[in-house]
Amino acid sequence: MIETINIMLAGPRGKMGTEALSMIKETEHFNLVGCIDRKHNGNSVQDIDGLPTLDAPIYTDAEEAFDRINADVFIDLTNPDSGYNHTKLALLNHIRPVIGTSGFSEGQLDELRELSTNQQTGIVIAPNFAIGAVLMMRFSQMAAKYFPNVEIIEKHHDQKLDAPSGTAAKTAQLIKEVRGSKRQGHPNEKETLEGARGAEVDGIRIHSVRLPGFIAEQEVIFGQGGQTLTINHHSSNRQSFMSGVKFAVEQVMTIDHFVYGLENLME
Amino acid sequence: MIETINIMLAGPRGKMGTEALSMIKETEHFNLVGCIDRKHNGNSVQDIDGLPTLDAPIYTDAEEAFDRINADVFIDLTNPDSGYNHTKLALLNHIRPVIGTSGFSEGQLDELRELSTNQQTGIVIAPNFAIGAVLMMRFSQMAAKYFPNVEIIEKHHDQKLDAPSGTAAKTAQLIKEVRGSKRQGHPNEKETLEGARGAEVDGIRIHSVRLPGFIAEQEVIFGQGGQTLTINHHSSNRQSFMSGVKFAVEQVMTIDHFVYGLENLME
Amino acid sequence: MIETINIMLAGPRGKMGTEALSMIKETEHFNLVGCIDRKHNGNSVQDIDGLPTLDAPIYTDAEEAFDRINADVFIDLTNPDSGYNHTKLALLNHIRPVIGTSGFSEGQLDELRELSTNQQTGIVIAPNFAIGAVLMMRFSQMAAKYFPNVEIIEKHHDQKLDAPSGTAAKTAQLIKEVRGSKRQGHPNEKETLEGARGAEVDGIRIHSVRLPGFIAEQEVIFGQGGQTLTINHHSSNRQSFMSGVKFAVEQVMTIDHFVYGLENLME
Amino acid sequence: MIETINIMLAGPRGKMGTEALSMIKETEHFNLVGCIDRKHNGNSVQDIDGLPTLDAPIYTDAEEAFDRINADVFIDLTNPDSGYNHTKLALLNHIRPVIGTSGFSEGQLDELRELSTNQQTGIVIAPNFAIGAVLMMRFSQMAAKYFPNVEIIEKHHDQKLDAPSGTAAKTAQLIKEVRGSKRQGHPNEKETLEGARGAEVDGIRIHSVRLPGFIAEQEVIFGQGGQTLTINHHSSNRQSFMSGVKFAVEQVMTIDHFVYGLENLME
Structure with missing residues (x-):
């Protein structure tokens, strides 16, 4: 009992x-x-x-x-x-x-x-009570030890004012604690349209999508030769x-x- | 026969x-x-x-x-x-x-x-023989008539030099032909980290992910009140x-x- | 005016x-x-x-x-x-x-x-007023001409009683009108656990996910050598x-x- | 050094x-x-x-x-x-x-x-050297403590003979060790087409997609009121x-x- x-x-x-x-x-x-x-x-x-x-x-x-x-x-x-x-x-x-x-x-x-x-x-x-988001951040930190190359995509409704989201910035910071700063992508990569490669936090790229129809979603993508590992959290209400x-x-x-x-x- | x-x-x-x-x-x-x-x-x-x-x-x-x-x-x-x-x-x-x-x-x-x-x-x-990519662009153009809010995410290996990809730029142009230029997102939205909202083509946002483990992928996301429609093309080899x-x-x-x-x- | x-x-x-x-x-x-x-x-x-x-x-x-x-x-x-x-x-x-x-x-x-x-x-x-769902079905029918191999995954909340959803069944039927019946997968494929390959409608496989946290989502996946094309519709409210x-x-x-x-x- | x-x-x-x-x-x-x-x-x-x-x-x-x-x-x-x-x-x-x-x-x-x-x-x-797959299984086991409702979707090329994949079965078993057996979905749910709800391992549903164009991919989806957490591993070569x-x-x-x-x- x-x-x-x-x-x-x-x-x-x-x-x-x-x-x-x-x-x-x-x-x-x-x-x-x-x-x-x-x-x-x-x-x-x-x-x-x-x-x-x-x-x-x-x-x-x-x-x-x-x-x-x-x-x-x-x-x-x-x-x-x-x-x-x-x-x-x-x-x-x-x-x-x-x-x-x-x-x-x-x-x-x-x-x-x-x-x-x-x-x-x-x-x-607790700054965040969404257990899924907390797990997403935790798993991201664990994965970064083995997958140092990572980008974050977060998607929210188009009434959100700031980009990137606080959760995305926090996730990037947690990842950085584990893997340090790191230049990602090709050393000679070039944006032919400014902003295409997203925002950068210690080498980690963050992309913010804002569209009606979305509520709140984040995905953290890790890549290495021949494989990708993605952790996605989607939240639809309080x-x-x-x-x-x-x-x-x-x-x-x-x-x-x-x-x-x-x-x-x-x- | x-x-x-x-x-x-x-x-x-x-x-x-x-x-x-x-x-x-x-x-x-x-x-x-x-x-x-x-x-x-x-x-x-x-x-x-x-x-x-x-x-x-x-x-x-x-x-x-x-x-x-x-x-x-x-x-x-x-x-x-x-x-x-x-x-x-x-x-x-x-x-x-x-x-x-x-x-x-x-x-x-x-x-x-x-x-x-x-x-x-x-x-x-044919500038592009990948039938899936051609269909993705065609469907995107058709969807834009009914879903004027749209963003594009393209993901490639990290040896690719230019961002965004030619296919993403072409897709944005095809969409623009149908819906014209349009300011998307909240009028007062603000990038607290530069580049977070991606590149802009006539109001359409394009985000370029570059990570080892990816080959070539593009997704076109349309949103409106209460729903999203996404068209994704993934290509793994010649x-x-x-x-x-x-x-x-x-x-x-x-x-x-x-x-x-x-x-x-x-x- | x-x-x-x-x-x-x-x-x-x-x-x-x-x-x-x-x-x-x-x-x-x-x-x-x-x-x-x-x-x-x-x-x-x-x-x-x-x-x-x-x-x-x-x-x-x-x-x-x-x-x-x-x-x-x-x-x-x-x-x-x-x-x-x-x-x-x-x-x-x-x-x-x-x-x-x-x-x-x-x-x-x-x-x-x-x-x-x-x-x-x-x-x-109109049996369905969700424009996104209507477009998803239309695009699926168009894609099936060039991509005859296709499976459907639909995801709903776990209070839904019937599986598959009406939209999934309807989509399969529309695809069948275009490509006819067709055996998919390897001729000798074997389910070591019954039901793994989903339901079958004229060779098209349908998979129904039922979990709390989902509202209503469907994705239609087309595959052929070296590429996949996916059309996804997600609806979060009325x-x-x-x-x-x-x-x-x-x-x-x-x-x-x-x-x-x-x-x-x-x- | x-x-x-x-x-x-x-x-x-x-x-x-x-x-x-x-x-x-x-x-x-x-x-x-x-x-x-x-x-x-x-x-x-x-x-x-x-x-x-x-x-x-x-x-x-x-x-x-x-x-x-x-x-x-x-x-x-x-x-x-x-x-x-x-x-x-x-x-x-x-x-x-x-x-x-x-x-x-x-x-x-x-x-x-x-x-x-x-x-x-x-x-x-090591029965599996793909670090991403090992992490996916590990994260799934950790998530199951907080998200007992879970389904697995695995996608492979259509030359694969058995369904579900060994990795999917192994993942289900690891999850079961943590959360035990559990009936998922609505108690009165009904398959109007047999197999729609996939294979079942201790209440966990597994869905196997087989299409040309895929190589090897698995996604483990956890859901609870208002949120989903998804862990996806994709592998494209040896x-x-x-x-x-x-x-x-x-x-x-x-x-x-x-x-x-x-x-x-x-x-």
Whole structure:
């Protein structure tokens, strides 16, 4: 029998928050015991339009929430500012935080690491909850040891403003850590049309496709004499993050220290 | 019963030429009646190291060859200069030419068109014999009427010097003929790393991947709300051209005029 | 200037119907003039929860609707039974029908064809409004003339009950019309695990993937010596049908006869 | 400076053997010191038609070869029978074997393991030298922990007799070790055409495509709510095995025990 995990969540009305409530509701051994929200103090989750029918009290005051609620895990899906304060309160109350943000400063991360150590309370901070994307990056780093020649193609809808995507840049950086900088392609190769060979990060080429009809996709292509190895991650909606949140909640129960990035929870 | 087609070929020892001889040998209704080569005058094809066992005379003098050999079709797989002279001789002798080159000038093409008309002799000049590539370009042009947003990714081995490939540039031009110029992507999109969005031809983005392990591949991606349509051509060796040569030989027998490009032989 | 097209729609509250109302609202030269619905007689579309803010009267009685409303085009997104009756009424009133169903019997289709001829009124019946899927099937049929060896892979979410998909079966049938039946693969090939080589339709192999995370995708793969040609259609939501509905509405205005299938509206 | 590794090779005239000689020639710190062949006793490698210009003696008698030649590593690319005898001789002479075969029996493997231990001599036996394929299988096993729903598509030329491929079956087995048996797809799913859902191995579906134009390709597709993760390996020629042979030669120098499978040499 799996033991029930009691969960407190901040940000229930955000897109990610609502998705997380559905996930909690559908997971037999997860139990929602309370929420922190900017509105609706004193209500139950199920009273709020658009939220799943879960009976758990809402608090607008975070300190009061942590005072009154007895939870095992605290999930924060708000923003870096509120998230930082909530996380400190959770650690002080020995409630294990699972935080989805890439917005904490180095200083904040150091502080939370120290607090986690002092409180002997596990914490997981994940800049990316899409397990598939985390695995794609991990496999890419492993493959680069044996396949030093690599290019990245990422495809997104045409409303995305920046190119390349953050995930592509991060993947290139992880690959570089393993194989170093390396000139790829023919030494005399020539772009007859500027930009054809894509952007370059330490020799790794990144190509950004922007078309209506795409949502979010990345493929990392490794080549060597006679063979190619390709790792592709495709994500079609927010649901893709929930298996990562669920995994982090289960894992944070087994640790008493600070972990940054889902990849560091994987064997 | 299919009638036998008697074929004369120039350039038997080139890579394409040797491949073509094998194709002729394996095609029941094709019959090799002679070759033009820079060497080996008076020999038979089968006497030459590395060529298929076909019994047909070799001539080094083109005029003599056209004088002595009675062929239905003349295949030229040499170079634009020799090819041009051979082609004129073929037309003058009412032998239908099948020529694989993109190297003739506009003036030369005009002259050959006129000669074909005067001689009432069919001729096929094909810059690309890979039927799959020709279909890819044709389908792309058709799709662009309904899917104006499109990007091209082409992947080649890393010994290729120029980017983008000629086929990619040609595809973009064919698409442009149908849909005109068009700004794609978000009006405010921004490259945080230069080149990420690829090369641009009339708004169409082209991305060139160069990695060991690839041979030659192109994919044309069309997107619109909720759907994408992708056409991919992959070629792994020279054999891919032979079905196009065979097709051209069969089709040139049915025409008495000038045709440029395999696509104009397709219904 | 493009002339405004006045449109009447049956089934505004269905998933497709609501999507179509949004499309009409966003298309400058489309104008909604009325709806047929099983409920809400006398209301305006904008009064109904969940529908776009369009001011057009709703009728529950179809005859009354066609009596009172003066439309150019009638879109039916209900079901084959209601759809059949509505379509006849539309033709009798010289309103051009655009009907999205594959559910009409041969007899019904014959009757509608005859009525369209007698009334000299254009009509488009489309079993599939996804233009990308229609093009995929069309290109597949064209490619099969030159690439007789072909297999189909279709990928859907794991809630789909039947395998293969209707689109895959239809594609195989269209290919067969062109190339006939043909044994593919090695004559002595052997399945060491039953089913590995997929389902067979006249020699064409179909493979059905069912996994969570997929929505709807099909790829048609053609191979011959040294090359492959692949046509892939991916659809991620209902929006993908709307460009087809829009296209049909614009085209039906230019014809005065019966057309079955969007492909027959394409040049 | 990298120390030179002296290599002895059995089977120089086989396809893999000749490819390996080229690799040795091109690798600066590899040095060929002798070959075992069924013919050409007393000759030098460079005297044999079709072999690279390497000066190293050929022996037809294996015992004599191991007696006379002082090598660091012994590569066997012959067949299981000869290979087994050669390997024992190599271990007895404290020359580290790198053996590419999947054909040894359990009994033979046990014996070689014991001999390696007794002789304190490293040995690598690899059923698959394609590093990309080994990584694909390894990543698949890792991914299956987080993505239990998975299907495999493998694509080969149409001269291949058996379906599914050995690599596909092996991949399925590796995945099963991690996730166990699991019923996939909808409980009520139905094949309207037999075989559409592919072959089944412990719930994992395998689909085998056989078309001219393909060489060898496999893709392992993992899906869960809102995302898919795909690992694809494509191999176009025998050269793809050589980076694996090279890797094994370098690694065997660093070990003094028995290793089965390249994956067990990877960190």
